[in-house]
Amino acid sequence: MKKSTTTNTSAIPSAKPEGLVCPKCGCCHLPVIYTRLRRNYILRARQCRHCERRMFTREIP
Numbered sequence: 001m002k003k004s005t006t007t008n009t010s011a012i013p014s015a016k017p018e019g020l021v022c023p024k025c026g027c028c029h030l031p032v033i034y035t036r037l038r039r040n041y042i043l044r045a046r047q048c049r050h051c052e053r054r055m056f057t058r059e060i061p
């Protein structure tokens, strides 16, 4: 039996920032403006291409 449902509806998208959309305009073009290495995770700052809103995502390696 195969279980391939990966729709985990958690509040914070931590591992995969794919499918991330701007909460302001709904744009999905959010290029990374800088990356910071933390002890336990990688912090990425992204900026919306349309409204220039900045947001941070955490990636756990």
Ligand SMILES: [Zn+2]
Pocket: 022, 023, 024, 025, 026, 027, 048, 049, 050, 051, 052, 053
């Ligand atoms: Zn936006």
